[in-house]
Amino acid sequence: MATFSNIGAICKVPSTHSLSSSSRRALFPTLRSYNYSQISRSRSCRLGIRSSYAEAVRENPNSGAIDIEADVKTERIVVIGGSGFVGSAICKAAVSKGIEVISLSRSGRPSYSGSWVDQVTWMTGDVFYANWDEVLPGATAVVSTLGGFGSDEQMQRINGEANVVAVNAAKDYGIPKFILISVHDYNLPSFLLQSGYFTGKRKAESEVCSKFPNSGVVLRPAFIYGKRKVNGFEIPLDLIGEPLEKLLRATESFTKPLNSLPASDLVLAPPVSVDDVAYAAINAVKDDDCFGIFTIDQIKEAAKGAKV
Numbered sequence: 001m002a003t004f005s006n007i008g009a010i011c012k013v014p015s016t017h018s019l020s021s022s023s024r025r026a027l028f029p030t031l032r033s034y035n036y037s038q039i040s041r042s043r044s045c046r047l048g049i050r051s052s053y054a055e056a057v058r059e060n061p062n063s064g065a066i067d068i069e070a071d072v073k074t075e076r077i078v079v080i081g082g083s084g085f086v087g088s089a090i091c092k093a094a095v096s097k098g099i100e101v102i103s104l105s106r107s108g109r110p111s112y113s114g115s116w117v118d119q120v121t122w123m124t125g126d127v128f129y130a131n132w133d134e135v136l137p138g139a140t141a142v143v144s145t146l147g148g149f150g151s152d153e154q155m156q157r158i159n160g161e162a163n164v165v166a167v168n169a170a171k172d173y174g175i176p177k178f179i180l181i182s183v184h185d186y187n188l189p190s191f192l193l194q195s196g197y198f199t200g201k202r203k204a205e206s207e208v209c210s211k212f213p214n215s216g217v218v219l220r221p222a223f224i225y226g227k228r229k230v231n232g233f234e235i236p237l238d239l240i241g242e243p244l245e246k247l248l249r250a251t252e253s254f255t256k257p258l259n260s261l262p263a264s265d266l267v268l269a270p271p272v273s274v275d276d277v278a279y280a281a282i283n284a285v286k287d288d289d290c291f292g293i294f295t296i297d298q299i300k301e302a303a304k305g306a307k308v
């Protein structure tokens with residue numbers, strides 16, 4: 001089975017000079033082949049633009065007017081789980097970038113309001129029984145935030161099988177790009193990675209890798225902080241996550257020797273803000289040259305690219 005384990009993130013980044021040495025190793029620009037027949041069908045609309053030169057020469061019938069045709073990309077993304085914590089941040093960031101957004105989740109439209117909420121098309125459905133004809137046609141990318149906890153079997157199903165279903169639906173409908181929100185492995189010993197949560201995640205990653213080898217993106221964040229909405233209440237995870245991220249970043253050079261200890265990342269992996277995860281996903285949506293597995297540091301770098 002194909003696996004992402006040896007594939008680093010490949011992406012155009014604003015400037016390699018601003019990257020840490022570890023980021024520089026894994027993030028590098030590349031040229032790659034792309035299925036342009038798909039792109040031209042769903043990613044671009046052709047606009048006829050008459051140049052000022054053409055206006056000037058119109059008076060002179062001997063010199064033919066020049067019509068310029070420009071390709072202008074229009075993005076339309078489907079966020080599976082757009083009503084969730086990470087999914088809603090992705091929807092909000094996408095709307096702010098002028099991207100058309102469709103969310104699919106069992107609960108559909110969230111109960112809270114906001115101008116960006118009104119700009120998302122909220123569809124209600126379970127990924128296992130979705131009518132993809134209503135969801136996928138015309139999409140330029142699918143972003144899956146499917147995942148969760150429960151019994152081993154439940155975790156296999158929601159982290160693994162549910163994402164496999166979504167990846168295959170996207171592939172069948174010729175969607176050019178698939179972006180999966182996965183998880184950091186916390187440097188855990190292999191026997192702990194046998195839980196349904198991690199085996200499900202890795203199964204989903206493998207499916208993205210094999211079905212979207214040149215465009216699939218896997219983001220592997222550790223703990224994600226932000227304001228999580230639960231039953232009408234807001235849990236300010238950023239009150240813990242943000243200072244913890246700053247502390248861990250500030251002490252990185254001292255704690256580095258501990259990184260080789262099994263499970264050390266349970267304490268040392270820096271949390272990531274939900275906005276960084278969202279903008280890293282948006283960067284992946286917009287950048288055709290971006291694919292592969294993104295580590296925590298690479299998620300932060302990619303987010304910078306999309307925020308500007």
Ligand SMILES: NC(=O)c1ccc[n+]([C@@H]2O[C@H](COP(=O)([O-])OP(=O)(O)OC[C@H]3O[C@@H](n4cnc5c(N)ncnc54)[C@H](OP(=O)(O)O)[C@@H]3O)[C@@H](O)[C@H]2O)c1
Pocket residue numbers: 080081082083084085086087104105106107108125126127128145146147148158162181182183184221222223224225
């Ligand atoms: N939060 C973190 O700290 C963290 C850290 C690392 C990785 N991650 C990963 O990031 C992803 C998103 O996490 P999150 O915290 O945003 O989770 P979340 O808030 O629980 O969001 C999950 C979304 O998936 C939808 N969903 C679940 N089952 C579905 C189904 N069968 N069909 C359609 N939609 C379904 C949920 O909506 P409905 O229930 O209404 O269907 C919800 O919108 C997960 O894969 C998680 O493992 C999270």
